[in-house]
Amino acid sequence: TAVFETKIDGYPTPKVTWLLNGKPLTPKEGAQVEMNAATGEAKLSIPKVDLQQHAGTVTCRLENPHGIQEETARLDILAAPLITTQLAKQEETVSGKDVTLRVIVRGSPRPEAQWFFNDTPITPENVTFDEEKSEYQLLVKQPTVATSEGTYRVVLKNALGETESTPCVLTVLEPVKLTKSAPTSDVVDLKVGEPFEISFDVGGKEAPKVQLTKDGKEVKFTSVEGTRHVYSIAEVRPEHQGVYKLTAKNKLSTEETNVTLNVTAPLNITQSLTDINTLLGQNGTLSIMCDAFPTPKVAWFFNDTELKNSPKHKIEAKQNVFSLTVNKCDHPDVGTYRVLIDNGIDHSEQTAKLHVGVKPKVEAAKPANDQTCVIGQDTQISWKFSGLEKPQVTW
Incomplete structure (x- = not known):
């Protein structure tokens, strides 16, 4: 009293x-x-x-x-230090952004404050006291994960006693950072069978969520070790072509990067163009089998004149088979046909001949060849045939 x-x-x-x-x-x-x-x-x-x-x-x-x-x-009332508002149990800040830790204490004489970071005393140059609020403040300047993240506490002491705050864990957040190891370019051109790899180091605090998509559909990483994220293909095929997007996101930021893979394959002709023989009035088909990527463009020529789809000529492409059908072949259709194949990275051309034949035909009736011969004398039996190519005659 x-x-x-x-x-x-x-x-x-x-x-x-x-x-x-x-x-x-x-x-x-x-x-x-x-x-x-x-x-x-x-x-x-x-x-x-x-x-x-x-x-x-x-x-x-x-x-x-x-x-x-x-x-x-x-x-004047003398009292040992008494904390009325404790340190926050947890604080978050962004790397490089100052943060202030605060504790409100009653006590007389005014207590002296000693701050600690991971149990190491902190020098007083960044310690202040708000007399109106009786608030002790510690300013953590330009914090980084390496130098500032950890546990803070403060001990308050005067002639009548001392007290210690509850610990405060400071977390320093960092925005997403992408560091590309492979490929060296954002656009990669490969041939079928060559290896392909996407490799990124993904940093940030909190740890970012990382996703890889190909043409909008998620694909799984081949391996994830620490911050290194790798997607690899031992031998690329045409279906691997597309735009690969890597997205990394945390509380602070989102980063994206694209890698475009173009896959090509040179022409691989598995069945060549060959000469054909057809009969007058029947259809004749020239064909060639070719694997390539991108799918090649094919042009057909007859005696160096390019052919288009018409009632006379039918041009088709089914998977890797490219064909030209000459409908109702006639003698004017005889000649040299040429096919030109080009997929932008490779090209080839082949030629073949179309022969139009006529079925063998007996030009004289059999009864006209009936005859009587004398024993011991020569005789001759003959028939007249027509046809293209010249018919082979067997007696």
């Missing part, structure tokens, strides 16, 4: 008012006021003084019609 006593005098008897830090004290604040008019003694009692509520300047004000008089005294 804090007790203040004074003697007063005046006529008429002055009105006595007690104030704490400029505000009148009432029983609501726990103040007990006594006045002995016979002796002129005035007394103020404040039981169970509280550092936050009662410390400061106590004023006794006397007032009557002839004037006002005041006397003041200091009420």
Whole structure:
């Protein structure tokens, strides 16, 4: 209990008012006021003084019609340090962005603060005190994961005792960072059978979520070791061609990068163009089998004149078979046909001849060859045949 006593005098008897830090004290604040008019003694009692509520300047004000008089005294309350607002258990900041740790403490005399980082004392140049709030502050400047991430605490001490804050774990976040190891270019041109690899180091705090897609559909990484993400193909095929997009995302940022894979294959002719023979009025088909990627463009020529689809000529491509059909072959269709195949990286041409034949035909009726011969004399039996090519005759 804090007790203040004074003697007063005046006529008429002055009105006595007690104030704490400029505000009148009432029983609501726990103040007990006594006045002995016979002796002129005035007394103020404040039981169970509280550092936050009662410390400061106590004023006794006397007032009557002839004037006002005041006397003041200091009420200093001694108390061991008491933390009223603890450090946050966890704090997050971005790499390079300053962060302030705060703790509010009551105590008199004013406690000294010693901050610790991972149990190592921190020098006081970045420590401040907000007297109005009774708040101790530690400024962590330009934090990084390597130098600033860890556990912080503060010990507060005065002549009456000491206390320690709960620990605060500071996490330093970093935006996503992509570092490409392979390929060296954003556009890769490969031939069928060659190897292909995408390799990135993906950094960031918190650890980013990483996804790889091909033409919008997710594909799985071949291996993930630490920050290194690898997607590899031992031998590329046409179906591997496309746009590969790597996306990495965390709380702070999202990063994307694209790699375009172009797959090509030189011409591989597995069945060549060959001469054909057909009969007059029948269809004749020239064909060639060729594997290539991209799919080749094919042009057909007859005696160096390019052919197009028409009632006479039918041009088809089914998978790797490319064909030209000459409908109802006639003698003007006889000649040299040429096919030109080109897929942009390789080209080839082949030629073949179309022969139009006529079925063998007996030009003279059999009865005309009936004859009688004399034994021992020569005789001749003959028939006349026609046809293209010249018919082979067997007796």
